[in-house]
Amino acid sequence: MSHGSVELVWHLLQVLHEVMQSKASELRKLMDAGAQEWKEKYSIECERRRKLHNLVQELKGNIRVYCRVRPMTDAEAANGCCISFPAPDEIKINNPELGVTKSWQFNEIYRQNSKQEDLFSGIRDLVVSMLDGYNVCMFAYGQTGSGKTFSMQGSADNPGVYTRTFNELFKVAKERSAWKIELKGACVEIYNEEIRDLLLGPNDKKQKLQVRQGKEGNHVPGLTLQPVNTVAEVEQLLNTAQANRTVASTDMNLHSSRSHLAVQILGTMTNPEGKQFSSAITLVDLAGSERLAKSGVSGDRQKEAIKINQSLSALGDVIAARAQKNAHTPYRNSVLTHFLQDSLGGDSKTLMLLQINPCASHVEESMCSLTFGARVNAVEMKKS
Ligand SMILES: Nc1ncnc2c1ncn2[C@@H]1O[C@H](COP(=O)(O)OP(=O)(O)OP(=O)(O)O)[C@@H](O)[C@H]1O
Numbered sequence: 590m591s592h593g594s595v596e597l598v599w600h601l602l603q604v605l606h607e608v609m610q611s612k613a614s615e616l617r618k619l620m621d622a623g624a625q626e627w628k629e630k631y632s633i634e635c636e637r638r639r640k641l642h643n644l645v646q647e648l649k650g651n652i653r654v655y656c657r658v659r660p661m662t663d664a665e666a667a668n669g670c671c672i673s674f675p676a677p678d679e680i681k682i683n684n685p686e687l688g689v690t691k692s693w694q695f696n697e698i699y700r701q702n703s704k705q706e707d708l709f710s711g712i713r714d715l716v717v718s719m720l721d722g723y724n725v726c727m728f729a730y731g732q733t734g735s736g737k738t739f740s741m742q743g744s745a746d747n748p749g750v751y752t753r754t755f756n757e758l759f760k761v762a763k764e765r766s767a768w769k770i771e772l773k774g775a776c777v778e779i780y781n782e783e784i785r786d787l788l789l790g791p792n793d794k795k796q797k798l799q800v801r802q803g804k805e806g807n808h809v810p811g812l813t814l815q816p817v818n819t820v821a822e823v824e825q826l827l828n829t830a831q832a833n834r835t836v837a838s839t840d841m842n843l844h845s846s847r848s849h850l851a852v853q854i855l856g857t858m859t860n861p862e863g864k865q866f867s868s869a870i871t872l873v874d875l876a877g878s879e880r881l882a883k884s885g886v887s888g889d890r891q892k893e894a895i896k897i898n899q900s901l902s903a904l905g906d907v908i909a910a911r912a913q914k915n916a917h918t919p920y921r922n923s924v925l926t927h928f929l930q931d932s933l934g935g936d937s938k939t940l941m942l943l944q945i946n947p948c949a950s951h952v953e954e955s956m957c958s959l960t961f962g963a964r965v966n967a968v969e970m971k972k973s
Pocket residue numbers: 658659660701731732733734735736737738739740842845846876877944
């Protein structure tokens with residue numbers, strides 16, 4: 590090829606390169622515009638889905654009471670059963686000694702043969718609500734031995750609400766790959782109206798924890814908030830909490846039924862357009878409610894009984910005040926309700942799980958629990 594021909598080809602190649610560069614830049618601009626348009630459309634659709642999901646949850650009730658009746662052991666069955674179910678959403682108690690028969694209705698009733706997955710199917714949607722930016726709070730309420738820990742914690746081969754909630758949380762978060770989702774975990778125990786951080790390491794300095802009112806809501810200065818990215822990390826956090834709880838007590842079973850355990854996952858969710866939502870899901874295994882009815886205790890036990898009594902009735906007052914849309918909600922009447930104020934207020938979702946022991950010898954405690962749940966539920970149930 591002659592020198593002139595080489596120059597001509599070189600020139601043509603340069604022109605071609607420039608044309609391609611300008612086309613590439615045009616294409617990039619088109620793609621950017623398309624991506625921007627896609628982002629906007631995606632955000633609009635997300636917002637629509639979020640509002641619809643919330644509407645469905647509000648129709649189901651921002652405050653719900655579920656009731657779960659645990660099966661009896663053979664020894665308990667020998668004493669007889671005091672529970673029956675006249676309808677799918679109705680539970681009836683028969684107290685032959687007092688000559689009392691009474692029925693209650695709840696949003697959901699899980700009978701003795703219900704499975705952990707049955708219970709979780711009634712809770713699953715609330716996990717989506719949390720990732721949509723709504724606070725969610727769930728309490729397990731009932732006398733000692735009524736199945737609170739079984740429902741909330743379960744076991745390795747039959748996991749309860751905790752593990753199922755965390756699995757769902759990370760599953761939905763993964764599905765929202767276009768979002769930036771940051772999750773942190775906290776674990777506290779409330780005992781005798783004091784908050785104890787259950788995530789402190791052996792060398793961490795213990796400090797008195799108190800709820801403080803901040804610009805962006807309540808917070809507990811000094812409370813450990815641990816970033817969590819996987820279910821395994823949350824499980825690890827729970828193991829640490831459990832170990833700390835055990836260390837502090839001489840009798841774990843007694844201790845666990847005298848303190849409230851709250852496991853909280855706080856999330857900050859940022860959509861592709863940069864809009865941020867913050868919320869928390871809090872799962873609380875409450876202190877055994879039978880202490881309310883027990884009399885004749887003295888000393889430390891009496892002090893505990895009074896504190897448990899106060900905090901459980903304060904919780905009932907707060908949820909009932911919200912259900913009745915009262916102007917004033919008495920959050921500050923207990924450490925438990927003050928700690929959970931943000932999670933219980935506004936358009937948050939509250940779920941009370943009443944655990945019932947159906948054994949005839951526990952009929953009075955079961956009546957107390959059902960009456961407590963009915964008070965919390967009364968106004969919301971009238972809607973249906
Ligand atoms: N739905 C259920 N199916 C089978 N067994 C259950 C169920 N619920 C509870 N149990 C069993 O009943 C017993 C008491 O339950 P659990 O320890 O969960 O009660 P609890 O309310 O958490 O008591 P505490 O207040 O002392 O912690 C346990 O042996 C548990 O395995």
